[in-house]
Amino acid sequence: MRAVVVRTVGGPEALELSDVPVPVPRSGQVRVRVEAAAVNPVDLATRSGALIEAGLMEPREVIGIGWDVAGRIDEVGPGVTEFAAGDPVIGIQDRLDVSLGTYAEYVVLDVGAVASAPEGLSPVEAATLPLNALTAQQSLDLLEPEAGSTLLVTGAAGAVGGYAVELAARRGTAVVGVAAEKDEPFVRKAGARWFVSRSADLARSVRELVPGGVDAALDAAVLGLPALGAVRNFGAFVSVIGGAAPVPLRGVRVHEQWVAGDAAALGRLSSLAATGRLTTRVADTLPLEEAARAHRLLAEGGVRGRLVLVP
Numbered sequence: 669m670r671a672v673v674v675r676t677v678g679g680p681e682a683l684e685l686s687d688v689p690v691p692v693p694r695s696g697q698v699r700v701r702v703e704a705a706a707v708n709p710v711d712l713a714t715r716s717g718a719l720i721e722a723g724l725m726e727p728r729e730v731i732g733i734g735w736d737v738a739g740r741i742d743e744v745g746p747g748v749t750e751f752a753a754g755d756p757v758i759g760i761q762d763r764l765d766v767s768l769g770t771y772a773e774y775v776v777l778d779v780g781a782v783a784s785a786p787e788g789l790s791p792v793e794a795a796t797l798p799l800n801a802l803t804a805q806q807s808l809d810l811l812e813p814e815a816g817s818t819l820l821v822t823g824a825a826g827a828v829g830g831y832a833v834e835l836a837a838r839r840g841t842a843v844v845g846v847a848a849e850k851d852e853p854f855v856r857k858a859g860a861r862w863f864v865s866r867s868a869d870l871a872r873s874v875r876e877l878v879p880g881g882v883d884a885a886l887d888a889a890v891l892g893l894p895a896l897g898a899v900r901n902f903g904a905f906v907s908v909i910g911g912a913a914p915v916p917l918r919g920v921r922v923h924e925q926w927v928a929g930d931a932a933a934l935g936r937l938s939s940l941a942a943t944g945r946l947t948t949r950v951a952d953t954l955p956l957e958e959a960a961r962a963h964r965l966l967a968e969g970g971v972r973g974r975l976v977l978v979p
Contacts, residue, residue: 670979671772672959674731677717680960680967683733683771691768691776693745698779700757703791704953705770706736706974707962708799708827714764715963722911725764733959734770734977735761737777738785738795748779750931756785758938760798762929771959773979781929786942793948794941796827796974801937801946803927804831804886807906808839810923811884815840818882820874820898823889824860825851827949827974828908832886833858834946844874844882844898846889851972858947871897896920949973 671688693699710719711733719725741755751757759782761770768775785794807828813819819836823829824845836843837859845860852863864873871894875881881900887907889895892914899905904921907913916922940946951973954962962975 669773670956671768672733672956673767674715674733675729677715677720677731679716680963682715683960683963685957685959688768688772690774693743693748693776695746696748696779697745697776698741698748698751698757698782699743699745699774699776700737700739700759700782701742701774702737702770702772702979703739704737704795705734705772705956705977705979706795706799707959707966707977708735708974709966710735710799711769711771712963712967719764724910728767730767732761732767732769732771734772734775735799736795736974737761737770737775737798738791742774750779751782756791757782758785758794758798758934759783760802760927760929760934762927771956771977773956778929780931781934783931783934783938786938788942789948792950792953792976792978794938795976796948796950797937797941797946798934799927800827800974801831801835801941802930802934803828803908803925804835804888805933805937806927806930807886807908807925808832808835810906810925811886811904813839813841813884816842817884818842818844818878820844820846820882820885820895821860822846822866822870822885822887822891822895824855824858825972826888829886829888830854830858830949831946832888833860836886838945844877846870854972870894874898896922951975953978955979
């Protein structure tokens, strides 16, 4: 089968479309015939070697690329009863110690990282959900925002931030969304009560809207201290990138979010997307052989939604 791998870390040219053996599911695993795979910033960090430099991944002869997938069950491993061949699913490859990611024609995943695909959505749309929606949901779980509380979401027009705004607003949380001025209509439609331009003095602008500061912040744009400055004393803060969290000043509880596959949570998110209560966004679709071009486009910035590769 065809799969995109990295043998020597580097720029987009390091992505190789290779013929590799079809993976075999083991106990507790399923094989998915890939119909769509989203491209995420973590893929660029994997390809470039940044994750190796950060000590998050050991060097290997072959490195798989890709976390998000939508497709159909092709084969189930021993002991798997949740799915059968032909079932449409979404899933996440959250392990950094494997040699095959979702940029492939087939991928093997632990059954605990797979859920039924959202009905009514195409595989391309569905592939934009797992990594980013789970990151948003698990970040909110750490913050535990209650109805009536206030939450700052930076990068509110991005993939993680957009989902976070929608999920928090559904809880009755009053959201301050931070994004580029051109993205204000989207951020407000997603459910933000207030909007702050990313070019503004963040802490001052937020505190003018919410005297004393917000109860919590979900820092999807990884702004660090400026976002922390908008949080009240003894509030809560989550950074969505490990190792990027600021010092916990003023008694603020600071967390780093490390996303994990969670079939139950992913199933709930899939249901929300199927009923229109969670908005998937596709920037563009490209064939698998244009993975390098997709990485270049994402690196250039300004992409709204996710680029999606189709085998």
